[in-house]
Every structure is written in C-alpha cells, then in structure tokens.
Amino acid sequence: MVNNxxxxxxxxxxxxxxxxxxxxxxxxxxxxxxxxxxxxxxxMGLATLFVLLCANITVSAIRKIVPGQVRIAAYVVLIALYVTVADMFLAAMFPPISKALGPYVPLIVVNCIILARAEGFAQKNPIMPSIMDALGIGIGFTLSLAVMGFIREIFGFGSILDIKIMGNWFEPWIVMILPAGAFFVFGFLVALVNYILRRKTETVCH
Amino acid sequence: MKLILIFISASLINNFVLTYFLGICPFLGVSNKTENALNMGLATTFVMTLTAAVTWPIYTYILVKFNVPFLSYVAFIIAIAALVQFVEMYIRKSSPTIYRAMGIYLPLITTNCAVLGLALFMVLREYNYIESIIFGFATGVGFTIAMLMMSGIREELEFADVPEVFQGVSITLIIAGMMALAFMGFAGLIRG
Structure with missing residues (x-):
C-alpha cells in the first residue's frame, strides 16, 4: 500500500x-x-525530535482505540510522559545542557508542533508514514534552531560551538543574545524564507 | 513589600512574553484587534491566577508529600486542562455575556505555554501560596499589557506600506523585538 x-x-x-x-x-x-x-x-531540537517520534508512533498505534472526544487529553498525557523521560535523560547525561535549557525542556509538552503532528497526521496514518513525518519535521526543527543559534552565537559572542572564530577586532553585538535579538533574527529569517519561496513560485509560473 | 516586588517583576521587568518567550502563539495569533487582544488577555489572567492557586497545593501536598515530583509535568498539564474545562462550563452557565467574549479563547489557553510555564517557574522559585497567586495574577497582567500594546501597533500597521516579504508574521516579530528592547528599560526598577 505504502510505497517508498x-x-x-x-x-x-x-x-x-x-x-x-x-x-x-x-x-x-x-x-x-x-x-x-x-x-x-x-x-533542544533533538529533545523535541525524540518526543515527536515517540508521540507520533504511539498515537498512530492507538489511533483506532482512542475515542474521539477524549483524544486530545490522551495525546497530551502521552506527550507529557515522553517529555518527562527526555528531561530526566538530559539531566542525567548532560547536566550543563539541562541547566542551560531550564524550564524549556518541560515546556515541550505544550509545543504546538507535537500536538499538531499527532492531531493532523499520526491519528490518520499508519505507523511507517508517521515515523517518517516525525523524523522530517523533527530534523527540520533541529536545523532551524541550529541556524538561529549559529547566527546569534556568531554575532553575540563571536564564536561557534564555543570556539572563538572572530578576531579581537570584533565587538560582540550584545543585542543578539538578548531577547530582542531573538525576535529580530526570527523575523528576518521568516522574511528570507518567504522571499526564496516567492521567487521559486514565480519562476514556476512563468 | 516582597509581594509588590513580585508583582512588578512578573508584570513588567520579566514580562513572560517579551523576556521568556512564553505565550508567543496567542501573542502573534490573536493580537490583530485591540478588542480580541483585551478579551484574550483577561481570560488568560483569570486562568493563570486560578492555575497558580490550584497547582501550588497539588505540588506541595501531593507530589512532594508522596515523593513523586517527577510526575509534575503530567500532573500540571492535567490540572490545567481540567481547570480550563471547568471554568468554561461555569462561565457558560453563569454569564452568557462573558462567555461570548471569552469563550472561544478558553480552549486555546490550555496549550498556551505561558500557563504551564507559570506553574514551572512557581515551583522553581519556591514561592509560598500567597506569593504564587500574586505571581500568577501579575504574569497575566503582563501578558495582557504586551497583547494590548502589540494589537495597538498592528492596527496602525495596517495603514503602513510594509514590503511584501515582511508582511504578516515577519514584521510582527520585528516589532516584538523592538518592544522587548523598550521593556529592557524597566530593568533598573528593582535591584537583585
């Protein structure tokens, strides 16, 4: 039924x-x-990928058993369980990262991506496509976060992965590591993606 | 005195939307009209105050007492979902006027990360019961302020000539960045 x-x-x-x-x-x-x-x-991206993958598999596996009226509640409880697992794993294996991410790991519970994929995809599809969907979305999410982090780290600290790459002449842009910088970078990236997609659709049309 | 400090800190200086990035979805989604923004803000403030009042006893008297704080995420999200459901049922019965204004926003609040974030921060900072309720209320007020300001700016923005690729989400995020810069001005209000 499902081909490659x-x-x-x-x-x-x-x-x-x-x-x-x-x-x-x-x-x-x-x-x-x-x-x-x-x-x-x-x-953060990998933690989300893990939760998304587990949630999609489980939701897809139980999609015929769960009654329609209580499905959202059931999904949320499932997601919260997997987030607890991810949080404890991070805290045990990578304490510094767990500390840096702080309450944002538990907040994966209410990350709309996961509920949206469970509701919009996994509950209507068999397990294999659900796994692929979770992997694709999860890796896309991880890449997006890495790009955002790359831009903000290189301008905010002059380094990548804690390795200094800018010379001493470089004056770090403090605004990039502040909340305001996050909004600016995100806003411009959305505009950039819009721009690329628009050019592409125009060339297809003409 | 400490209560006033918590109130000012949570509503202005550490505004949930502009410094912790919690509740961004409604902040971007429902802020196109001042009226909607105000109703959403009020509904969220109401739910946040109740959330603080309900999750604090659950954490202190059930989870800590039975030594299972690792269940807190599951317990909090169930508590919030149940709470929102009850509030919706109560308002629908008692006041149809308020229900018409707030009703459609209530289900959205369950997945508003600011509400769960509130419960998590409350535990993390070890507030007592009164402090938690003030913290919940102040966070809601801060959320309402941010929503109102953003909706005011966006109503004006409709008359502005924004480049095509920046329209929609993009320009809203850049404005939010400027608001975050402006809110940093409050940082000197409290020391420590």
Missing part, C-alpha cells in the same frame, strides 16, 4: 516545504528562547 516514494515525500516535506518554525510558525517559544548558542539549539 510517498514515505520519502513525508520525510522531505518537513525539511523545507513545511519547515516548522519558519513556514508553519509552530513551536515559536523554544525557537526564540534557547537559541542563544548553536549547542543549545541542537539539544
């Missing part, structure tokens, strides 16, 4: 066409909050 081609399509759409923060504008809170460095962004 459509599985590849489910995976690919999360990487560009539906890339979560920029195209769907979902999951904005972590996108803005934890991206003051590349490593924080990647850690």
């Amino acid at each position: 081609n459509s599985l590849w399509h489910e995976f690919k759409k999360g990487l560009w066409q539906d890339i979560p923060p920029f195209r769907l504008v979902l999951g904005t809170c972590p996108t803005l909050a934890v991206t003051n460095s590349v490593i924080n962004g990647i850690a």
Whole structure:
C-alpha cells in the first residue's frame, strides 16, 4: 500500500516545504528562547525530535482505540510522559545542557508542533508514514534552531560551538543574545524564507 | 513589600512574553484587534491566577508529600486542562455575556505555554501560596499589557506600506523585538 516514494515525500516535506518554525510558525517559544548558542539549539531540537517520534508512533498505534472526544487529553498525557523521560535523560547525561535549557525542556509538552503532528497526521496514518513525518519535521526543527543559534552565537559572542572564530577586532553585538535579538533574527529569517519561496513560485509560473 | 516586588517583576521587568518567550502563539495569533487582544488577555489572567492557586497545593501536598515530583509535568498539564474545562462550563452557565467574549479563547489557553510555564517557574522559585497567586495574577497582567500594546501597533500597521516579504508574521516579530528592547528599560526598577 505504502510505497517508498510517498514515505520519502513525508520525510522531505518537513525539511523545507513545511519547515516548522519558519513556514508553519509552530513551536515559536523554544525557537526564540534557547537559541542563544548553536549547542543549545541542537539539544533542544533533538529533545523535541525524540518526543515527536515517540508521540507520533504511539498515537498512530492507538489511533483506532482512542475515542474521539477524549483524544486530545490522551495525546497530551502521552506527550507529557515522553517529555518527562527526555528531561530526566538530559539531566542525567548532560547536566550543563539541562541547566542551560531550564524550564524549556518541560515546556515541550505544550509545543504546538507535537500536538499538531499527532492531531493532523499520526491519528490518520499508519505507523511507517508517521515515523517518517516525525523524523522530517523533527530534523527540520533541529536545523532551524541550529541556524538561529549559529547566527546569534556568531554575532553575540563571536564564536561557534564555543570556539572563538572572530578576531579581537570584533565587538560582540550584545543585542543578539538578548531577547530582542531573538525576535529580530526570527523575523528576518521568516522574511528570507518567504522571499526564496516567492521567487521559486514565480519562476514556476512563468 | 516582597509581594509588590513580585508583582512588578512578573508584570513588567520579566514580562513572560517579551523576556521568556512564553505565550508567543496567542501573542502573534490573536493580537490583530485591540478588542480580541483585551478579551484574550483577561481570560488568560483569570486562568493563570486560578492555575497558580490550584497547582501550588497539588505540588506541595501531593507530589512532594508522596515523593513523586517527577510526575509534575503530567500532573500540571492535567490540572490545567481540567481547570480550563471547568471554568468554561461555569462561565457558560453563569454569564452568557462573558462567555461570548471569552469563550472561544478558553480552549486555546490550555496549550498556551505561558500557563504551564507559570506553574514551572512557581515551583522553581519556591514561592509560598500567597506569593504564587500574586505571581500568577501579575504574569497575566503582563501578558495582557504586551497583547494590548502589540494589537495597538498592528492596527496602525495596517495603514503602513510594509514590503511584501515582511508582511504578516515577519514584521510582527520585528516589532516584538523592538518592544522587548523598550521593556529592557524597566530593568533598573528593582535591584537583585
């Protein structure tokens, strides 16, 4: 029934066409909050990817058992369980990262991306496409956070992954690591993605 | 005195929307008209105050007492969802006028990360019961202030000539950045 081609399509759409923060504008809170460095962004992205993958698999597996009226509540409880697992794993294995991310790891519970994928995709599709969907969206989300973190770290600290790459002449732009910088970078990236997509559709049309 | 400090800190200096990036979804989604923004803000303030009042006893008297604080995320999200459901049912019965104004926003509040964030910060900072309720109320007030300001700016923005690629989400985020810069001016109000 499901051929490889459509599985590849489910995976690919999360990487560009539906890339979560920029195209769907979902999951904005972590996108803005934890991206003051590349490593924080990647850690947050991977934690979200894990929760998304587990949630999509479970929701897809139980989609015929759960009654329609209570499905949202059931999904939220499932997601909260997986987030607890991710949070405890981070706290045990990578204490500094867990500390830097702080309350934003538990806040994955209310990250709209996960509920949106469970509600919009996994509950209507079998397990394999749901896995591909979760991987695509999750990796797209991780990449977006890494890009945001890259821009903010290079201008805010003059470094990448804590390695100094700018010379002494470089005066760090403090605004980039402040909350305001997060809003600016995000706003300009959304505009950039809009611009690229518009040019592409125009060339297709003419 | 400490209560006043908590109030000013949570509503202005550490505004949830502009410094912790919590509640961005409604901040971007429902802020196109002042009236909607005000109603959403009031509904959220109401739910936040109740959330603080309900989750504090749950955490202190159930989770800590039975030594299962790792269940707090699950417990908090269930408590918030149930609370919002009850508030909706109560308002629908008691006051149809308020229900018409606030009703459609209530389900949205369950997935508003500011409400869960409130419960998490409350636990993290070890507030007592009165402080928690003040904190919840002040956070709601801060959210309402941010929503109102943003909706006022966006109503004016409709008459402005924004470049096509910046329209919509993009320009809203850049404005939010400027508001965050402006709110940094409050930072000197309280020391420590």
